[in-house]
Amino acid sequence: MARDLGELNREEYARYKDDVKKDGKGFFPFAMWHDTVMSFVVVCLIAALAAIWYFDADGVEPGLLGPWYTEPADPGTTDFIPRPDWYFYFLFYLLRIFEWPETVFIATVGIPTICLILLLGLPFYDRRRERRPTHRPVAMVAAVLTILSMAVLTWKGATAKEALGSELLLLVPSWAQEQGFADDPQAVAGAELFAQTGCLNCHIYLGQGSGSLGAPDLSEVGQTNDTEYFVRYLANPAAFGNNVMGSYSYLGQDNLEALGAFLEASKGGE
Numbered sequence: 001m002a003r004d005l006g007e008l009n010r011e012e013y014a015r016y017k018d019d020v021k022k023d024g025k026g027f028f029p030f031a032m033w034h035d036t037v038m039s040f041v042v043v044c045l046i047a048a049l050a051a052i053w054y055f056d057a058d059g060v061e062p063g064l065l066g067p068w069y070t071e072p073a074d075p076g077t078t079d080f081i082p083r084p085d086w087y088f089y090f091l092f093y094l095l096r097i098f099e100w101p102e103t104v105f106i107a108t109v110g111i112p113t114i115c116l117i118l119l120l121g122l123p124f125y126d127r128r129r130e131r132r133p134t135h136r137p138v139a140m141v142a143a144v145l146t147i148l149s150m151a152v153l154t155w156k157g158a159t160a161k162e163a164l165g166s167e168l169l170l171l172v173p174s175w176a177q178e179q180g181f182a183d184d185p186q187a188v189a190g191a192e193l194f195a196q197t198g199c200l201n202c203h204i205y206l207g208q209g210s211g212s213l214g215a216p217d218l219s220e221v222g223q224t225n226d227t228e229y230f231v232r233y234l235a236n237p238a239a240f241g242n243n244v245m246g247s248y249s250y251l252g253q254d255n256l257e258a259l260g261a262f263l264e265a266s267k268g269g270e
Contacts, residue, residue, distance in 0.1 A: 052065055092157040190262025193251070206219050235248065236249070
């Protein structure tokens with residue numbers, strides 16, 4: 001009569017305990033001692049690197065491991081492209097593939113969660129005793145594909161190019177021509193401000209921009225509102241229920257009116 005799985009597992013566990021008593025070493029104190037020693041080595045290495053960094057550098061003057069700090073950040077810059085740490089480049093590039101708002105959930109929650117669940121469930125659905133790589137073609141192919149996918153996405157995320165404000169300025173004449181405000185100096189000035197102040201980091205305009213955080217396409221925004229409305233909105237978006245977008249009142253009234261004129265002139269193109 002065939003024995004049930006529970007009995008086989010109990011016999012296997014009993015053999016394992018016998019092997020440990022005869023030839024192996026128990027978790028306590030042997031494995032715990034090894035882990036303790038290795039943890040101490042890692043802590044000492046981190047402390048040594050921190051000491052080298054602190055004593056070898058002098059303020060902004062870099063040492064062997066870099067400076068204490070760099071120059072203060074300029075919050076008004078238009079040439080800085082924010083990027084995540086390198087180990088998030090793969091997720092950074094996934095967000096460029098699955099654009100907001102329809103599919104961003106897949107990139108931020110769906111794919112990482114599915115991969116994590118598959119990894120956590122590995123001991124439960126792969127219970128074979130065979131562990132030699134040459135005898136596990138499915139597992140090896142999955143591992144290789146995972147490594148290649150992560151490597152490619154990380155490389156693509158590290159080399160992805162973004163349009164700087166100075167580069168977007170080159171698009172202003174084509175915007176003015178397509179939207180029909182080339183003869184309006186105030187709207188042209190507003191378009192230049194729009195290109196330089198990072199608006200396209202969230203919005204889309206005539207096919208340019210990222211469309212992140214649910215920000216709307218502004219190519220036809222001028223069909224529904226006028227300059228006065230846009231000036232008030234840019235000065236205090238929170239008053240209109242937008243708690244994501246920051247205030248642009250620091251630009252001053254003249255610049256806000258220029259931006260308002262540009263947005264009013266944006267009616268979708270000819």
